[in-house]
Each structure stands twice: as C-alpha cells, then as structure tokens.
Amino acid sequence: MRMTRLAIDTDYLRNWLARLLELPSPTGYTDTIARECCGELERLGIRYELTRRGAIRAKFPGLRAKPARAIISHLDTLGAQVKALKPNGRLGIVPIGNWSARFAEGARCTIFSEKGSYRGTILPLMASGHTFNEAVDTQPTGWDHIELRVDTLARDAKDLRQTGIDIGDTIAIDARPEFMANGFINSRHLDNKAGVATMFAALAALARDEMEPPVDTYWLFSIAEETGVGASSVLVPDVASMVTIDNGTTAPGQNSSEFGVTVAMADQTGPFDYHLTRKLVQLCRDNDIRYQKDVFRYYRSDSASAVEAGADVRTALITFGVDASHGYERIHMHALRSLAELVTSYVLSPVEITRDAEELAGLQGFTSQPTEAAEDVRPKEAGRRVADWADPVE
Structure with missing residues (x-):
C-alpha cells in the first residue's frame, strides 16, 4: 500500500479535547456534548444526523457508496446516580458504568436535579x-462505604x-484535566473523549485537504458505550467494516503503550476481524506509524455491541494507551496523533474485499486465510545451517 496518512493539526486536537473534557457527559446525560459535536461538524462542513436518543452519524462521501466504512468512538463517560437521600443530609450513590469506588473518593462532582445543578464532594x-x-485507614472500599x-x-x-x-x-x-508541556495528558474521562477528539482531528485533516475517499465513510459517536449499548443502533446496512477508537490499558501483563497506536487483536468477546485488523497493521507499517498489538481480557467496546446487536460487519479496535483506566487516567499526545494518522490512512486506502459491498454473495471473491506452513525466516549466521537454529531436542 502507498503512504496515505495526512498531517494532523495537534493544536486543534488538543484544544478540542480540552473543550470536550469541560462538558459533563455521563451515560444518560449526553445531550449537551452531542449538541457541541454537531456544531463542530457543521463548522467542518460535514453532514450529520442524530438518532432519537442523540447518537451521531456523520457521512464523509467517497467515490462509491459501498462497501462503506465506519469509524466510531463514544461520547459518554463514567458517572454516578443518586441512590438514597440519607438521614445525615448526604447522598448515597451508585456508579454509572463499571468503575471502582476507590477512584470516587475525594472527587468533586455536579448533581443534576430537576430544579438545577448542585456541586458536591464524594x-x-x-x-x-x-x-x-x-478507622479512616481500615474502612472497606466500595460504593456502600462512600457518600x-x-x-x-x-x-x-x-x-x-427541598433542594x-x-x-x-x-x-x-469532574475531569480535572492537566495538559503537560512534554505531551502527557492527565484527566478523568480520557476514555473516550480522547477518542472523540482523535476522530475530529482526522475529519478536520480530510476536510482541509479536500480528500475524496474510495468509499463513503460514516463517523459515528455513540452515547451509551459505558453501559454496554454502544453502536447497537447507529450503523447503516451499507457499512461493511467498522473501526472503533477507544482506550488501551498500559498495565503489567499488557503490551499497550502511551506512544503510537495499540492495535487490539481480541477482547473478552473474542478476536477482532482477521482481515481488517491486519490491514490496519499493514497501514501502520506502510505509513511509518509506530504501533504495537495487545489482547484485552476484561474489556469490551462499541465493536462488541454492534456484533451482538446482529450487525454483519467486520470490526477492529485501535487504541491509545491509558494508564489507570477508569480512574485518574494518563495518555500522551503521540498516541492521539498516531491514531488520527492511521484513521486518515485507512479512510483513503483502497478497498481490497470488494465482495463486502453485498450483504450476501457467493464464494467468488470471498476471503482466505493462510494455512500453509511458514518458511523459516530466522537470521542465518555465516557457515551455520538453518537447521542449527532449531530448538534442541531433549
């Protein structure tokens, strides 16, 4: 494949991410951020439509309608809800999404009531x-132990x-973001507002350079990924391949990194599409984009919700490495720029599996996967036979 990546405006990426982090958007309370994103799409000249509940589907036209592609990230974040009005005048709370009460302790927050908003501390x-x-140090951790x-x-x-x-x-x-001069970004809710900002940066580059992709590309923003709904109701039948942008986990036992693109090979729902994933890896190689691969065991994304909803769509997951995911998270701008570069490369790359334009078709043009034994490509020392590199026989 030829080099297809576009230059990314990292100032735009940073500023747009900072704006997104200012907007509260826990799952179920995403109207404001949806409106903000629609306004930015209008500014970029991108046509869009919203579902009833506010998921966004924008379309970047290509030379052909099918097989269409999709890029997706989610607008919603973790949060909480009032569970009880306690006799001591404080609130019992439960989480929105899956996150530890350990990271809720000490958080500043906003409660949205029918009469207006209030500030508070967990x-x-x-x-x-x-x-x-x-006893302060021996109290258990859990949602029943905070207020x-x-x-x-x-x-x-x-x-x-009465309030x-x-x-x-x-x-x-509260997100409480901090953008460091060395490129590190610390904040809550980088999952997945960093993914949203990355998508907009890629869209801005495509619009700026007046690019025309080979096929239509849909830019999707879901509103309930943290509670498992995600992309289940925002796809269109023409979409044959969907690439999700979300966070990877930089932690012991993981191969993710805060630098470059981390390509997920599988999560708890199983392997991602063989052909789409390997195309993304090859695009990284061809476009000199740093990358690494990883497998996530306790993780699901918009890709999972789309497939579980019955969409016959190839899925892949590309991520920015996050330290302390679902807590006080940290990422690096290098990963966001790399992701945006990969997205532009993918959108502008040719379609290899043209059969995907049809929902159902015969065997002609169907994909294949290698089954033959691999040749030994290990390095050869002068005067040493390849067989000598074989593992010793006990």
Missing part, C-alpha cells in the same frame, strides 16, 4: 481522621428534598 463514610482516628456531601444547607433528608435533589439524579464527575 467522601468515605469515615472522612475525618480527627474523629475516626485509625456525597452536597454544597448546600442539608442537615437531613427533608432538607435534601429538588431526588433519587435517580445524574452525577457528573
């Missing part, structure tokens, strides 16, 4: 060392009711 039940002494202190006069549950706060109200956790 605290352990035993928050004062002056009162509880060593939300609201910044209003609330001495009991009656006072809370308008009620059971089920949404709680947004």
Whole structure:
C-alpha cells in the first residue's frame, strides 16, 4: 500500500479535547456534548444526523457508496446516580458504568436535579481522621462505604428534598484535566473523549485537504458505550467494516503503550476481524506509524455491541494507551496523533474485499486465510545451517 496518512493539526486536537473534557457527559446525560459535536461538524462542513436518543452519524462521501466504512468512538463517560437521600443530609450513590469506588473518593462532582445543578464532594463514610482516628485507614472500599456531601444547607433528608435533589439524579464527575508541556495528558474521562477528539482531528485533516475517499465513510459517536449499548443502533446496512477508537490499558501483563497506536487483536468477546485488523497493521507499517498489538481480557467496546446487536460487519479496535483506566487516567499526545494518522490512512486506502459491498454473495471473491506452513525466516549466521537454529531436542 502507498503512504496515505495526512498531517494532523495537534493544536486543534488538543484544544478540542480540552473543550470536550469541560462538558459533563455521563451515560444518560449526553445531550449537551452531542449538541457541541454537531456544531463542530457543521463548522467542518460535514453532514450529520442524530438518532432519537442523540447518537451521531456523520457521512464523509467517497467515490462509491459501498462497501462503506465506519469509524466510531463514544461520547459518554463514567458517572454516578443518586441512590438514597440519607438521614445525615448526604447522598448515597451508585456508579454509572463499571468503575471502582476507590477512584470516587475525594472527587468533586455536579448533581443534576430537576430544579438545577448542585456541586458536591464524594467522601468515605469515615472522612475525618480527627474523629475516626485509625478507622479512616481500615474502612472497606466500595460504593456502600462512600457518600456525597452536597454544597448546600442539608442537615437531613427533608432538607435534601427541598433542594429538588431526588433519587435517580445524574452525577457528573469532574475531569480535572492537566495538559503537560512534554505531551502527557492527565484527566478523568480520557476514555473516550480522547477518542472523540482523535476522530475530529482526522475529519478536520480530510476536510482541509479536500480528500475524496474510495468509499463513503460514516463517523459515528455513540452515547451509551459505558453501559454496554454502544453502536447497537447507529450503523447503516451499507457499512461493511467498522473501526472503533477507544482506550488501551498500559498495565503489567499488557503490551499497550502511551506512544503510537495499540492495535487490539481480541477482547473478552473474542478476536477482532482477521482481515481488517491486519490491514490496519499493514497501514501502520506502510505509513511509518509506530504501533504495537495487545489482547484485552476484561474489556469490551462499541465493536462488541454492534456484533451482538446482529450487525454483519467486520470490526477492529485501535487504541491509545491509558494508564489507570477508569480512574485518574494518563495518555500522551503521540498516541492521539498516531491514531488520527492511521484513521486518515485507512479512510483513503483502497478497498481490497470488494465482495463486502453485498450483504450476501457467493464464494467468488470471498476471503482466505493462510494455512500453509511458514518458511523459516530466522537470521542465518555465516557457515551455520538453518537447521542449527532449531530448538534442541531433549
């Protein structure tokens, strides 16, 4: 494949990510961020439409309609909900999405009630060392062991009711982003606002250079990935291949990195599409984009929700390495730029599997996977036979 990557405006990427992080968007409370993204799509001259609940489907026209491609990331983040109005004037809470109460302790947050929003802090039940002494350090971790202190006069549950706060109200956790001069970015909710910013950076490059891809590309923004819904209701039948952008996990036992693109080979739902994944890897090689591969055992993404909803679509997952995922996360701008470069390369690359234009077809043009034994390509030392490199026989 020829080099197809475009130059990415990293200032735009950074500034747009900073704007996204300012907008609260826990699952179920995504109208504001959806409106903001639609406004940016209009500014870029990209046509879009919204589902009833606010998932966004934008279309970048290509030379042909099919087999269409899709790029997807999710607008929603982790958060919490009010579970109880407690007798002490504080709130019992439960999580939105899967994250540890360990990372909720000490968080500043906003409660959205029908009468307006309130600020507050999530605290352990035993928050004062002056009162509880060593019990502060021995208290268990869990959602039953924390509460939300609201910044209003609330001495009991009656006072809370008078504020308008009620059971089920949404709680947004402050992102508290910090952009470092050396390229590191620390913040909550980089999963997956960094993925959204990356998509917009790639879109901006394609629009700036007035590119015309070989096929139509749909740019999808889902609104309930953190609760497992994701891409289940935003695809169109013409889409044959979908590439998800989300976070990888840089942790012991993982091969992800905060630099370059981390290509996921599988997650807890199984392997990603053989042909699409290897095409993305080859595009990295051809376009001099740093990459590594990884397998995630406790992870699912928009790709999983699409397939589980019955979409017959090839799926792949490309990620930016995140340290402390679903907590106080850290990434590096190098990974975001690399991802945006790969996305432009993919969108502009030729379609190899033309049969994918049809939902059902015969065997002609169907793909194949290698089954023959591989040749030994290990290095040869002068005067040493290839057979000498074989593993010793016990």
